[in-house]
Amino acid sequence: MPAPALEHKEAMRMIHIENLCNTWGDTFSLEDISLDVKDGEYFVILGPTGAGKTLLLELIAGIHSPERGRIMIDGEDKTSRPPERRNIGFMYQDYSLFPHMDAKGNIEFGMRVRGIDHDERARRLGELVELFAISPLLSRDVTTLSGGEQQKVAMARALACYPKVLLLDEPFSALDERTKSRLIHEMKALHHQQRLTVVHVTHSQEEALRLADRIAVMMDGRIVQVGTPTEIFSHPATMDIADFVKVENIWAARVKECTHDTLTLDLYGHEVRMARPEQFDCTEREVRLLIRPEDIVVGSGNRTSARNRFHGMIMKVEQRGFYHVVRIDCGFPIVTVVTKNSVEELRLREGASVDIFFKTTALHVVSV
Known part of the structure; x- marks a missing residue:
């Protein structure tokens, strides 16, 4: 009888990270990172600058290869797979839009690389334009867009190829408070509507509290506590965490x-x-x-x-x-x-x- 329970557990989790280790430069390393992210979960990795959050995100995406450990995505071992074979959408802190392309070209880029035909590209573009309400932006030079507009275009690009997982690296850090608050609200609605599995890296406690189903606190290359927002902010496991969450x-x-x-x-x-x-x-x-x-x-x-x-x-x-x-x-x-x-x-x-x-x-x- 234990086998069905194990299969059910595997089906419930979208990401499984096991004993992940990686050295970065001469002084920093990720040490024995183990995490599970559930299917459809909004999972926030919260920690101070320099904790290793972005490096962990890049390992999940396949941008770097771990020295040790395993990364499973939707039940498949992706540890050695290149980024394009992981079915992941990634949005960097600075959005990394291509300045020589207009907004439409940026959104379609991944679909063109994957050889998606014209009709399917047009259909998917139409869905994303409606989802993010960005029709007036399509022909615009991306360097002329506001921070909030750039974020919407970057998000549409990240979702264009139907990723199973969306990775967000400090997505709101460059925005003013008013725009940030509005886009956090829109992100919450998007997650609820699309039931995406999201891994969101941030140092902002406000973002974690408003968005996360669960939070992993990361310090000095280690995951030091995982729990719901209430567990993290009301029941910190250590004094270092208590100090960090104020x-x-x-x-x-x-x-x-x-x-x-x-x-x-x-x-x-x-x-x-x-x-x-x-x-x-x-x-x-x-x-x-x-x-x-x-x-x-x-x-x-x-x-x-x-x-x-x-x-x-x-x-x-x-x-x-x-x-x-x-x-x-x-x-x-x-x-x-x-x-x-x-x-x-x-x-x-x-x-x-x-x-x-x-x-x-x-x-x-x-x-x-």
Whole structure:
């Protein structure tokens, strides 16, 4: 009976990377990269500049050959196959449009190289023009297009030959914030409509949060955590990841009691309770306690659903976009975010006394 389950698992994943290693220059290497990307998944590789994200993408595309490891795409071993035999669409950060061709020529280029006949090229071009609403751009010199227009043409070119996988290398990094926000929305709609398998490389946490089904965090040539956006941003596996995803509330704490489902911790003389993580070792004593600002409630009175309640004084209230950041001294520093309406209704101001609440399930603990 195990064979059908294995076949089902193979059918579910579009990309399987196994123990991939590659040296780049004298100082950098990818080390034992193993990943699975599901069919139809929007998978984001998130990490700082220099982590090896683009190199990994180029290995998947076949632009470079790995020194060791295996790359499977749709159940076939593509490790030694050239890029044109991997059925992959690739869009670089700078879009890499051919400046001597108009937009139409750029979109049709891959189809011409593959020998697709005129009628099929015309039909596919029509589909892509409608999909990206780029009819007015077809005869334009690509050097005269805006960043957003260039991206649409580059995306149409990447999709022209019906790739099974679309690889995106920092696709929004060169765009202004307004254009970026609009195109992220359009990318999400495109993925939903086409059910593409997408691997998207970025250093932007906003892009990862808005687009990803799952995220792989990459640092120094290694994959250090894979999970949903909630798992990555609320439950980072290490302090390096917590720092990278900008968890603002990180406290040194000591374990007082550990049961099968609850941890009780001492936090600067205050008792804090949290749900015990499944893999937590009860012999640990010194830990780091993490909670995201949006998981902290500011108010007054009793909150029976929140086991952890503290009283403090507001040290600072500052506007950050549509929200306000409130910094509170509860005997330890706490940062939370609230809406403008909450600031007004609760009369949150510097020097005011407040109660703060957070649930046992909102906390996360990291070993040190």
